[in-house]
Amino acid sequence: MTGWIDSGYSIKAGCVSFWYMDDTVLAVSVLLIVMGVAGIFIPFSGISETMRPLAEFSGFMLALGIIMLPIGLFRGGLPQLSSGKTYVLTSLGIGLVSFVLVSAALQVGPFTKIEEVGATGPTPFNVTVIILPGSFDPSATETYSPASVRVLAGYNSTVIWINAETVNVGHTVTSDQGLFDSGLFGTNERWVFTFARAGIYPYHCTPHPWMVGTVTVFEGPMPGAEA
Ligand SMILES: [Cu+2]
Structure with a gap:
């Protein structure tokens, strides 16, 4: 295999390619995940308060990217990995998706409602x-x-x-x-x-x-x- 993003051939020069990727779907899903994580991280880290309204939209982009990722990776079929690696990858994937869905449902973590961030009472002023x-x-x-x-x-x-x-x-x-x-x-x-x-x-x-x-x-x- 010539690289991680390498689609179309299952057997190339006698080397079995483990990955059957769709380059475009994979690239878009990675882009969505990166933008989603950045859009959530930046407002809640305090780097830029003005980006806070983007956080919920970023959460949507992140979820979309996570859904598209396996479609891009496994378009040509499931990867031919050893049972151990498959188990670990599957567990990580299920864990990540579960975390996002549960935190979204509970309105915690990166999905905390924007109006609940910061002081809950009236803000004192001088x-x-x-x-x-x-x-x-x-x-x-x-x-x-x-x-x-x-x-x-x-x-x-x-x-x-x-x-x-x-x-x-x-x-x-x-x-x-x-x-x-x-x-x-x-x-x-x-x-x-x-x-x-x-x-x-x-x-x-x-x-x-x-x-x-x-x-x-x-x-x-x-x-x-x-x-
Ligand atoms: Cu005086």
């Missing part, structure tokens, strides 16, 4: 308050922006203050009730604070008392949460 340029000016009407934020404890109760001054000026986020104090943070710097309990938290800037804001924290069920 609230940002910008300290506007010119806040250091006593005549400034807008300083903390927005001046009043309403958050839900444990859901979006982490607040980020960003000093967006265009000149070098330090500001603070200081609780009127003495509950928290950022200390001075400069231009383009930020301060982060997470509120754990419900309440109304007025705050101000220590060197610029005209700068005032309020964080109102609520407690309750998370939006979209069950029970």
